[in-house]
Amino acid sequence: MAPSLGAPLFSGADADLYAVGADRVLRRSRSGADTVGTAEVMRHVRAAGFPAPRVDAATDGDLTMELLRGPTLLQSILGGRTSLAGSARILVALHDALHAVPPPAPDEPAYEALTAPSFATLDAPGAGAPCVLHLDLHPANVVLTADGPAVLHWTNARLGPAGLDLAVTAVVLAEVAADEDDELAPGARVLLDAFLHLADPVLLRHLDAAARTRAADPGLDPSEVALVPAAVALVAREARRS
Numbered sequence: 268m269a270p271s272l273g274a275p276l277f278s279g280a281d282a283d284l285y286a287v288g289a290d291r292v293l294r295r296s297r298s299g300a301d302t303v304g305t306a307e308v309m310r311h312v313r314a315a316g317f318p319a320p321r322v323d324a325a326t327d328g329d330l331t332m333e334l335l336r337g338p339t340l341l342q343s344i345l346g347g348r349t350s351l352a353g354s355a356r357i358l359v360a361l362h363d364a365l366h367a368v369p370p371p372a373p374d375e376p377a378y379e380a381l382t383a384p385s386f387a388t389l390d391a392p393g394a395g396a397p398c399v400l401h402l403d404l405h406p407a408n409v410v411l412t413a414d415g416p417a418v419l420h421w422t423n424a425r426l427g428p429a430g431l432d433l434a435v436t437a438v439v440l441a442e443v444a445a446d447e448d449d450e451l452a453p454g455a456r457v458l459l460d461a462f463l464h465l466a467d468p469v470l471l472r473h474l475d476a477a478a479r480t481r482a483a484d485p486g487l488d489p490s491e492v493a494l495v496p497a498a499v500a501l502v503a504r505e506a507r508r509s
């Protein structure tokens with residue numbers, strides 16, 4: 268453990284992020300998530316060419332990785348620098364690229380983490396070959412770097428059907444859109460519609476599993492979980508229109 272980390276650069280639902288020198292960050296999970304396994308998943312997708320941060324070290328609870336420079340996609344949307352239609356294209360392209368990554372063989376290090384017990388509902392009979400899913404791919408987990416968009420926050424990643432990953436993203440966007448108290452709701456609705464227009468409609472077959480996955484996510488507080496049913500109804504309604 269680093270002797271003096273100073274104040275966190277960011278504090279999120281599960282993790283505190285600390286600067287390590289000028290170009291690395293240490294992500295410390297407060298829930299004691301399996302950072303060693305998460306690091307193997309990040310190395311696996313990165314070795315296949317997918318844009319995940321380079322991992323330098325992982326111990327129990329701490330993960331040290333490269334600092335990605337650039338705004339998150341959420342920050343870029345809020346700053347008016349990325350359009351909602353462009354954001355939907357980025358999200359769908361990242362899903363497509365991730366789901367094209369060959370899954371690890373059972374004897375590879377990432378396999379154990381990607382098949383570990385999860386709060387996610389991963390069973391989908393007849394859903395095709397399993398692939399690597401991120402299961403939290405939303406605009407605050409994407410950084411727009413000079414080399415293109417890159418994806419953070421790999422703790423939820425598991426093997427499963429691609430449509431489930433798309434469905435989880437749709438439900439996350441719809442949770443914001445369905446929240447009457449959230450000033451981001453109108454924009455989230457537009458982004459959801461653009462995402463549904465571009466994403467493989469197979470995601471609709473995974474809406475129930477996505478709803479159960481979101482409701483079981485330990486990173487959500489009860490008020491967020493309460494939005495899930497309205498979010499799922501919104502996705503189903505908007506998908507019929509698109």
Ligand SMILES: Nc1ncnc2c1ncn2[C@@H]1O[C@H](COP(=O)(O)OP(=O)(O)O)[C@@H](O)[C@H]1O
Nearest residue numbers: 277278279280281282284320333334335407420
């Ligand atoms: N490698 C990184 N480079 C740059 N920023 C990062 C990096 N990892 C995390 N962040 C920032 O910290 C925030 C939270 O990190 P994240 O891993 O998503 O955990 P959580 O959502 O639980 O807080 C991100 O939205 C991003 O702004």
Ligand SMILES: [Mg+2]
Nearest residue numbers: 279407408420
């Ligand atoms: Mg995050």
